[in-house]
Amino acid sequence: MLVNLPGPWNPWLGRLALSEIPYTNPILAPLFVVVVVLVLLMVAGITYYGKWGYLWKEWLTTVDHKKLGIMYIILGLVMLFRGFIDGLMMRTQQAMAVGPHASGMMGAVHGYLTPFHFGQIYSAHGMIMILLAATPLLVGIMNIVIPLQIGARDMAYPYLNALGLWITAAAVVLVMASLFVGDFAHNGWFGYAPIFELAYSPGVGVDYWIWTFQLVALGTTLGSINFIATIVKMRAPGMKWLRLPMFTWASLSANIIALTSFPCLQVAIGLVAADRYLGTHFFTAGFGGNLMLYTNLFWLWGHPEVYFVILPAFGMISEIIPTFSEKPLFGYVTMVLATFAIAGVSWLVWLHHFFTMGMGPYVSTEFSVATMLVGIPTGVKVFNWAFTMYRGRLTYTAAMYWALGALFLLLVGGLTGMMLSIPAINYMVHNSVFVVAHFHMMLLCIVYAIFGSVIYWFPKVFGYTLNEAWGKTMFWLFSAGTALVFIPMFMEGFMGMTRRLDWPFDPHWAPYLDIQMLGILAYVLSILAFVVMLYVSIRDRAQHRAAADAWGTSRSLEWLTASPVPFYNFAVVPQVNARDEAAWRREHGLSAQRASHYDAIHMPNNTGNAIIIGGLTFVLGFALTWRIWWLSLISLLAIIAMMISHSAKGDPGHVIPAEEMERMDREAERAMPRADLPRHSGGVLGGAIAYDSGAAGAGSRNLRGAPDHRP
Amino acid sequence: MNSAAEKVDPEKVVLWAGGHEGHDVISTRTFGFWLYILSDGMLFATLFAAYGVLSYTHSYYTGPTPAQFVAPWYTFIQTMALFLSVLAYGFSMTALKHGNRAGVINGLLAASVLGVVFLGLDIHDVLRLFGVHITPRTSGGLSAFYVLTQVHAAHIFFGLIWMLVMIYQVMRKEFTEEVIGRLISLRMFWQFQAVMWVFIYVFVYLWGYMS
Ligand code: HEM
Ligand SMILES: [Cu+2]
Numbered sequence: 041m042l043v044n045l046p047g048p049w050n051p052w053l054g055r056l057a058l059s060e061i062p063y064t065n066p067i068l069a070p071l072f073v074v075v076v077v078l079v080l081l082m083v084a085g086i087t088y089y090g091k092w093g094y095l096w097k098e099w100l101t102t103v104d105h106k107k108l109g110i111m112y113i114i115l116g117l118v119m120l121f122r123g124f125i126d127g128l129m130m131r132t133q134q135a136m137a138v139g140p141h142a143s144g145m146m147g148a149v150h151g152y153l154t155p156f157h158f159g160q161i162y163s164a165h166g167m168i169m170i171l172l173a174a175t176p177l178l179v180g181i182m183n184i185v186i187p188l189q190i191g192a193r194d195m196a197y198p199y200l201n202a203l204g205l206w207i208t209a210a211a212v213v214l215v216m217a218s219l220f221v222g223d224f225a226h227n228g229w230f231g232y233a234p235i236f237e238l239a240y241s242p243g244v245g246v247d248y249w250i251w252t253f254q255l256v257a258l259g260t261t262l263g264s265i266n267f268i269a270t271i272v273k274m275r276a277p278g279m280k281w282l283r284l285p286m287f288t289w290a291s292l293s294a295n296i297i298a299l300t301s302f303p304c305l306q307v308a309i310g311l312v313a314a315d316r317y318l319g320t321h322f323f324t325a326g327f328g329g330n331l332m333l334y335t336n337l338f339w340l341w342g343h344p345e346v347y348f349v350i351l352p353a354f355g356m357i358s359e360i361i362p363t364f365s366e367k368p369l370f371g372y373v374t375m376v377l378a379t380f381a382i383a384g385v386s387w388l389v390w391l392h393h394f395f396t397m398g399m400g401p402y403v404s405t406e407f408s409v410a411t412m413l414v415g416i417p418t419g420v421k422v423f424n425w426a427f428t429m430y431r432g433r434l435t436y437t438a439a440m441y442w443a444l445g446a447l448f449l450l451l452v453g454g455l456t457g458m459m460l461s462i463p464a465i466n467y468m469v470h471n472s473v474f475v476v477a478h479f480h481m482m483l484l485c486i487v488y489a490i491f492g493s494v495i496y497w498f499p500k501v502f503g504y505t506l507n508e509a510w511g512k513t514m515f516w517l518f519s520a521g522t523a524l525v526f527i528p529m530f531m532e533g534f535m536g537m538t539r540r541l542d543w544p545f546d547p548h549w550a551p552y553l554d555i556q557m558l559g560i561l562a563y564v565l566s567i568l569a570f571v572v573m574l575y576v577s578i579r580d581r582a583q584h585r586a587a588a589d590a591w592g593t594s595r596s597l598e599w600l601t602a603s604p605v606p607f608y609n610f611a612v613v614p615q616v617n618a619r620d621e622a623a624w625r626r627e628h629g630l631s632a633q634r635a636s637h638y639d640a641i642h643m644p645n646n647t648g649n650a651i652i653i654g655g656l657t658f659v660l661g662f663a664l665t666w667r668i669w670w671l672s673l674i675s676l677l678a679i680i681a682m683m684i685s686h687s688a689k690g691d692p693g694h695v696i697p698a699e700e701m702e703r704m705d706r707e708a709e710r711a712m713p714r715a716d717l718p719r720h721s722g723g724v725l726g727g728a729i730a731y732d733s734g735a736a737g738a739g740s741r742n743l744r745g746a747p748d749h750r751p
Numbered sequence: 752m753n754s755a756a757e758k759v760d761p762e763k764v765v766l767w768a769g770g771h772e773g774h775d776v777i778s779t780r781t782f783g784f785w786l787y788i789l790s791d792g793m794l795f796a797t798l799f800a801a802y803g804v805l806s807y808t809h810s811y812y813t814g815p816t817p818a819q820f821v822a823p824w825y826t827f828i829q830t831m832a833l834f835l836s837v838l839a840y841g842f843s844m845t846a847l848k849h850g851n852r853a854g855v856i857n858g859l860l861a862a863s864v865l866g867v868v869f870l871g872l873d874i875h876d877v878l879r880l881f882g883v884h885i886t887p888r889t890s891g892g893l894s895a896f897y898v899l900t901q902v903h904a905a906h907i908f909f910g911l912i913w914m915l916v917m918i919y920q921v922m923r924k925e926f927t928e929e930v931i932g933r934l935i936s937l938r939m940f941w942q943f944q945a946v947m948w949v950f951i952y953v954f955v956y957l958w959g960y961m962s
Binding site: 196197200261264265266268269272273274276277278299300301302303304306307308311314315318319320321322324326327328329330333336337340612613614615617625628629630633635637639680684687688690 | 759761764765766767768769774775778779780782783786787789790791793794797798800801804805809810811812814887888889890891892894895897898912916919920927929933
């Protein structure tokens with residue numbers, strides 16, 4: 041229907057047929073069994089412990105920004121793992137298949153993956169890592185931290201927030217479904233015209249890719265509206281613009297990018313869908329289509345998107361470094377300006393992704409120069425962080441390790457980016473693994489910042505700190521992995537190895553690919569260290585109970601309220617008096633001051649609508665992928681009906697009386713350890729490098745002021 | 752920034768904002784909706800860009816170009832219908848200021864009838880073109896023509912559904928903050944679609960007719 045489909049189609053099941061389930065595939069079939077068993081075990085466990093009611097009431101229907109944030113982060117970590125497995129498979133394949141004489145197994149001529157399967161893996165890997173791992177992780181952390189940093193009770197639109205999460209979850213389920221029903225796109229994560237046209241990719245892979253993209257784009261756009269409105273409208277009294285914590289600033293700029301750029305993605309991918317579903321000719325090779333239009337539209341979103349993901353990471357680094365340097369952030373105003381400068385310039389550089397399109401020297405020069413301009417504000421940021429640490433009293437906690445690691449990666453990634461921005465160099469290395477190594481430095485910088493902030497904000501959310509030693513072990517293993525995988529990859533790039541090779545034909549690459557396998561091993565160990573860290577921390581949580589200010593040297597508003605944060609965030613909304621309110625109160629001996637008067641507060645009610653709509657969007661995506669028209673129509677109508685009914689019902693919310701607030705606040709207070717002593721001991725190098733020997737007398741130093749007024 | 756030397760009197764400093772609750776619901780909602788409109792504007796901007804790129808002679812692949820089939824006078828009637836619809840919506844909002852429920856409903860009804868006229872004319876036009884085999888599959892240029900105009904039509908369609916929902920809510924509910932907020936958001940949406948239509952009318956229909 042609609043277009044001439046190659047292959048069978050019937051009105052009830054669309055293109056779906058039993059033969060679409062890859063039960064003969066020696067990798068996917070066992071994996072499917074494992075997944076089914078895991079899901080059954082989970083269901084059985086929840087039923088056995090009678091937790092369905094708890095799960096539904098406390099998590100699945102929640103509109104609490106912290107719980108939604110936690111679920112975003114869990115989703116992101118799961119997808120980070122899935123993406124890592126993809127990476128592991130690609131590395132193994134290349135290490136096995138290198139050279140003309142490499143043997144093959146399991147149906148492959150070289151290595152163990154057929155080109156068709158390999159193509160799906162790298163496409164899924166890229167899309168998953170950027171959109172379904174990094175993005176949810178960042179959105180999750182923003183969700184938790186932003187309302188706390190600005191002194192709000194929740195996001196501006198709690199219901200919309202839940203909707204964003206469940207639509208993102210629908211995208212995750214859709215991309216996972218492509219493993220077991222049908223197959224995924226093989227056109228790379230960003231797609232090439234006209235390879236993704238129906239004539240050249242007749243299967244459902246590209247359709248999975250399209251609808252997954254559309255769902256994430258929708259979820260992220262909704263989220264960005266919410267974040268911007270929250271930051272603009274929900275700030276506590278006294279939280280003037282220039283008192284906003286840096287992470288909130290960074291998130292604001294990132295979400296402005298998301299709000300304005302994701303529509304471009306939706307159009308780009310939507311037009312691909314029009315070509316495939318309606319038979320239009322936007323990107324076809326004949327009939328007046330334009331192949332480069334697609335690439336332009338995609339990167340018009342694609343480059344701003346990379347800044348959408350890195351700016352919040354910059355914000356995280358800007359929170360962690362001052363806390364563990366015991367100094368305010370150096371050059372706050374320039375930091376804000378640099379953030380927005382980066383966001384602005386990110387709109388003017390998209391063409392550097394395809395200099396080889398050959399748009400002529402003038403256009404290339406413009407985009408080359410614009411790309412290099414990004415280096416200026418980025419440099420400002422790096423120097424600001426460096427000056428924040430300069431003469432600070434540094435403590436090398438695990439969170440600080442990750443933040444500093446992120447700085448190194450930013451340096452390597454930024455400098456290689458500068459090389460790539462020169463068209464003459466770019467023509468040499470475009471589409472080589474040098475580019476792959478470049479953007480992995482950047483994206484790993486984000487991952488480092490994320491791990492740092494998970495450790496940093498964990499005590500705020502859960503009320504106890506994570507195990508430092510295991511956090512550091514994980515850091516070193518992970519960094520070993522990063523070095524062992526990506527340094528050889530840069531070198532291979534110079535040796536002319538192109539990206540996405542299911543069969544690296546040149547035997548000279550073999551040693552480099554083998555070293556990368558060692559790196560993969562280190563990564564695997566680091567994942568184990570992560571699991572151990574979680575286990576040990578949960579086991580020993582009683583000894584590591586965190587105070588309101590979990591690190592003793594924190595600076596921004598979120599550290600004023602109890603740890604773990606109660607559902608109402610602040611029993612009484614704070615009046616903000618300074619840029620780093622928590623530090624300001626500590627320096628003036630006001631930390632212990634409590635509110636004397638409580639008011640009743642108004643909180644939104646839970647709702648099951650969001651998760652149901654999320655589920656329906658998955659059905660819609662799945663039905664469209666398989667061209668089951670009746671199901672698509674029904675699910676679309678159901679979504680509209682749900683929205684209308686939600687709007688009719690409205691949400692009266694509920695009121696918590698003042699006495700209840702006072703009681704809960706006292707209780708949260710009592711549950712915390714009394715003094716706000718720094719928990720960290722100084723780390724391996726901490727004592728030696730810290731600015732003065734006072735570091736040893738940990739107990740008293742947090743009462744002293746910031747070191748910037750010392751000689 | 753602040754230095755510890757500056758003395759703060761713990762008795763006098765205000766640390767807690769008592770009674771600070773209720774952020775203004777209507778202004779928060781309309782601001783959020785305005786942000787949505789911004790993203791919708793980017794959506795149209797991208798579609799216009801695609802239309803621009805696909806409006807070279809070769810984009811029509813020797814097939815018909817807009818100059819041969821658009822009818823600016825016919826579309827002018829559409830323009831008038833949409834503008835009058837916005838005007839009617841405006842009357843409804845004036846009635847809202849006076850708390851005049853009947854006025855609000857009549858204004859919304861008139862706006863939606865005019866919206867239906869717009870949409871009907873659009874569908875009729877598309878069917879006319881399909882009748883002479885001018886379809887989105889004819890060429891890349893025509894794909895862009897159809898997608899741009901019909902994405903706009905789809906916005907109008909959803910706006911109409913929303914309008915019906917609001918008529919129902921105004922009839923059934925009080926003028927609560929939520930209802931008023933929605934009426935204001937819908938007004939933004941409707942006006943924005945009219946503005947987008949001006950661009951479409953100028954660049955697609957008038958310009959297309961003349962080129
Ligand atoms: C100083 C800043 C940066 C510069 C100058 C820069 C420059 C470049 C250039 C010129 C390319 C195109 C290479 C080619 O394909 O030939 C590129 C690719 C890429 N960059 Fe960057 N970049 C910078 C920062 C970033 C950041 C912050 C990120 C992500 C967080 C990032 C992610 C990527 C990605 C994902 C690609 C390739 C996408 C693909 O082909 O699949 N870059 N960069
Ligand atoms: Cu770029």
